[in-house]
Amino acid sequence: MRIKEFHEKFSSACEAVIISDPKNIYYFTGFYPHSPSYLLIENDLNLKLMVPELEYEDAKKNSKNTEIINLKKELPIDFLIKTLQEQNKFKILGFESEYMTVSTYLKLTQKLKSIEFKSITELLNSTREVKIPKEIEYLEKAAQIADVGIETAINNIEEGKMEIEIAGEVEYNMRKAGSEKTPFDTIIASGPNSALPHATASERKIQKGDFIIVDIGATYKGYCSDMTRTICFDKPSQKQLEIFNLVLNAHQESMQVARAGVDIKNVDVIARDMIKKAGYEFIHSLGHGVGLDVHEDPTLSFKSKNKLKQNSVITIEPGVYIPDFGGVRIEDMYQVLKDKVKNLTKSKQNICI
Amino acid sequence: MRIKEFHEKFSSACEAVIISDPKNIYYFTGFYPHSPSYLLIENDLNLKLMVPELEYEDAKKNSKNTEIINLKKELPIDFLIKTLQEQNKFKILGFESEYMTVSTYLKLTQKLKSIEFKSITELLNSTREVKIPKEIEYLEKAAQIADVGIETAINNIEEGKMEIEIAGEVEYNMRKAGSEKTPFDTIIASGPNSALPHATASERKIQKGDFIIVDIGATYKGYCSDMTRTICFDKPSQKQLEIFNLVLNAHQESMQVARAGVDIKNVDVIARDMIKKAGYEFIHSLGHGVGLDVHEDPTLSFKSKNKLKQNSVITIEPGVYIPDFGGVRIEDMYQVLKDKVKNLTKSKQNICI
Numbered sequence: 001m002r003i004k005e006f007h008e009k010f011s012s013a014c015e016a017v018i019i020s021d022p023k024n025i026y027y028f029t030g031f032y033p034h035s036p037s038y039l040l041i042e043n044d045l046n047l048k049l050m051v052p053e054l055e056y057e058d059a060k061k062n063s064k065n066t067e068i069i070n071l072k073k074e075l076p077i078d079f080l081i082k083t084l085q086e087q088n089k090f091k092i093l094g095f096e097s098e099y100m101t102v103s104t105y106l107k108l109t110q111k112l113k114s115i116e117f118k119s120i121t122e123l124l125n126s127t128r129e130v131k132i133p134k135e136i137e138y139l140e141k142a143a144q145i146a147d148v149g150i151e152t153a154i155n156n157i158e159e160g161k162m163e164i165e166i167a168g169e170v171e172y173n174m175r176k177a178g179s180e181k182t183p184f185d186t187i188i189a190s191g192p193n194s195a196l197p198h199a200t201a202s203e204r205k206i207q208k209g210d211f212i213i214v215d216i217g218a219t220y221k222g223y224c225s226d227m228t229r230t231i232c233f234d235k236p237s238q239k240q241l242e243i244f245n246l247v248l249n250a251h252q253e254s255m256q257v258a259r260a261g262v263d264i265k266n267v268d269v270i271a272r273d274m275i276k277k278a279g280y281e282f283i284h285s286l287g288h289g290v291g292l293d294v295h296e297d298p299t300l301s302f303k304s305k306n307k308l309k310q311n312s313v314i315t316i317e318p319g320v321y322i323p324d325f326g327g328v329r330i331e332d333m334y335q336v337l338k339d340k341v342k343n344l345t346k347s348k349q350n351i352c353i
Numbered sequence: 354m355r356i357k358e359f360h361e362k363f364s365s366a367c368e369a370v371i372i373s374d375p376k377n378i379y380y381f382t383g384f385y386p387h388s389p390s391y392l393l394i395e396n397d398l399n400l401k402l403m404v405p406e407l408e409y410e411d412a413k414k415n416s417k418n419t420e421i422i423n424l425k426k427e428l429p430i431d432f433l434i435k436t437l438q439e440q441n442k443f444k445i446l447g448f449e450s451e452y453m454t455v456s457t458y459l460k461l462t463q464k465l466k467s468i469e470f471k472s473i474t475e476l477l478n479s480t481r482e483v484k485i486p487k488e489i490e491y492l493e494k495a496a497q498i499a500d501v502g503i504e505t506a507i508n509n510i511e512e513g514k515m516e517i518e519i520a521g522e523v524e525y526n527m528r529k530a531g532s533e534k535t536p537f538d539t540i541i542a543s544g545p546n547s548a549l550p551h552a553t554a555s556e557r558k559i560q561k562g563d564f565i566i567v568d569i570g571a572t573y574k575g576y577c578s579d580m581t582r583t584i585c586f587d588k589p590s591q592k593q594l595e596i597f598n599l600v601l602n603a604h605q606e607s608m609q610v611a612r613a614g615v616d617i618k619n620v621d622v623i624a625r626d627m628i629k630k631a632g633y634e635f636i637h638s639l640g641h642g643v644g645l646d647v648h649e650d651p652t653l654s655f656k657s658k659n660k661l662k663q664n665s666v667i668t669i670e671p672g673v674y675i676p677d678f679g680g681v682r683i684e685d686m687y688q689v690l691k692d693k694v695k696n697l698t699k700s701k702q703n704i705c706i
């Protein structure tokens with residue numbers, strides 16, 4: 001189904017498409033290669049997947065509606081070039097401009113001078129942006145597993161415990177709940193570390209009075225989840241409470257307007273303005289799409305010119321960070337519906353221990 | 354120190370270098386960015402790191418000898434182009450051709466027409482290939498953590514247990530032993546799955562009579578480990594024993610000749626020929642370098658034209674895979690010394706349960 005939709009988009013722009021991002025290969029074939037492989041999608045919807053010998057048995061077993069070609073000892077790029085030279089039938093070929101490296105591109109363009117290479121990144125991203133029910137199901141399951149992770153983090157808050165210890169327990173319980181891997185480095189950022197939006201987990205021991213940002217994800221059937229809770233360890237101070245409630249309200253207000261067809265920038269700006277008016281800065285985007293990539297289209301930014309699409313899955317995650325003091329971020333995953341968003345994240349947002 | 358060595362290599366080829374692979378940024382500055390960032394290394398060894406606002410505090414805290422530029426709301430690529438246009442002082446600029454995407458490359462080359470872009474991938478890879486004592490120390494620690502993982506796998510072999518359950522326990526104990534993350538998907542491949550070199554971990558329940566391939570890695574201070582053991586669950590059959598001993602001997606024989614200055618292809622060919630002579634196929638390379646990337650230079654292949662370098666760290670991992678029957682792979686990490694290799698992996702190679 002998705003291949004037909006994608007085909008409708010690319011067929012007027014090019015005669016065939018080369019796919020090399022393993023996530024996209026999985027998206028179209030059901031097989032996730034762990035070594036460099038190429039998928040050639042022709043205009044007649046023929047799928048040819050070229051895999052190194054060590055992936056061949058696995059590819060045959062796990063792919064659907066795809067011809068599998070065993071590259072034996074040949075380099076994937078050499079085989080691809082040879083195939084395209086021999087076929088000599090394409091004038092315009094689509095490729096993933098935000099995945100393919102310059103090195104591969106220069107080899108292809110130098111050896112295949114009669115072919116024009118055209119980026120299909122946007123067509124591909126916009127196809128992936130809208131999820132089918134199976135994908136929503138996997139994303140919902142991935143979100144449920146992350147809920148288990150949050151519960152684990154809460155249960156492990158203890159004075160003197162290291163951030164990495166908590167991260168270990170969180171990942172373990174998510175694994176046991178069915179996660180295939182953590183789609184990004186688990187963030188357990190306590191005290192001053194919580195002021196660093198991309199801190200991961202350190203050997204810092206948590207203390208009473210800390211904000212503890214828990215930003216975690218799981219993977220189910222290749223689909224990612226992403227959620228953040230900020231735990232107040234001990235009774236929050238006045239300033240902590242003020243920041244926490246500000247971020248929580250900004251989250252809620254943005255969420256209220258999110259629905260299919262709404263201008264993305266308007267969703268971002270609601271949270272941004274609230275934070276600004278309260279005298280703080282909001283230094284990142286409001287959120288992002290989630291799917292096979294933990295960050296994918298759409299980007300929820302005040303610069304966006306796009307609208308939210310029905311059945312896309314997005315995060316909303318405003319944050320406030322005060323150097324050396326701490327930070328708060330609250331992030332849920334939402335399915336965009338016609339007239340509202342559906343929260344895929346079940347953990348409560350307000351956590352004081 | 355490494356920056357000086359790298360500078361010696363690139364200074365005759367170009368006037369400055371743009372680095373965007375976060376691993377390389379970490380390598381030169383000590384700071385690992387989690388959002389797109391650019392490091393500009395000029396010929397006078399000035400390091401300028403351009404980071405988005407949400408990385409700024411972290412970058413200031415964790416980088417060394419580097420000027421940190423806060424991009425605020427500007428896109429990293431736009432800022433980089435603007436900076437290079439304003440400076441207007443470089444004619445030849447080095448870049449990572451095997452990391453930079455076509456999309457970024459086309460933007461740079463279209464906006465900076467007077468600059469010639471030159472790949473410094475090989476110079477960079479050959480710098481990273483040879484490790485300094487600190488890096489060896491981190492790699493050794495990462496290998497020790499993977500040893501804990503192997504021990505965990507062995508202790509968890511039990512009839513009816515799922516591969517993913519064992520993977521979860523392995524990752525948990527490696528985390529507790531100090532691993533920051535698993536540098537690749539943990540492989541627990543049992544029975545017929547062991548015949549798929551890149552299978553990861555499934556819901557298959559392990560059974561007596563299985564080969565169980567355990568291919569795992571840990572990360573310490575960004576440095577990866579990679580090791581594989583094949584466990585015979587129950588008394589091995591005659592055929593299992595034959596394959597196991599063949600792979601073990603191929604490993605040992607290759608390892609015996611590995612040392613600084615030896616032709617890499619000769620090391621690969623020893624294992625390859627032994628496996629071939631016994632009537633089996635060897636469908637992947639003998640091994641690879643390990644460092645900040647779990648796969649980096651050198652590639653231990655029969656096609657290699659290079660020699661092993663002193664203080665590189667490599668894996669040796671011959672394997673035999675028989676579809677529907679099972680497979681064996683045995684992989685250790687070695688530091689290449691002047692006249693031998695030093696094994697960084699301590700787990701015993703012969704495991705029967």
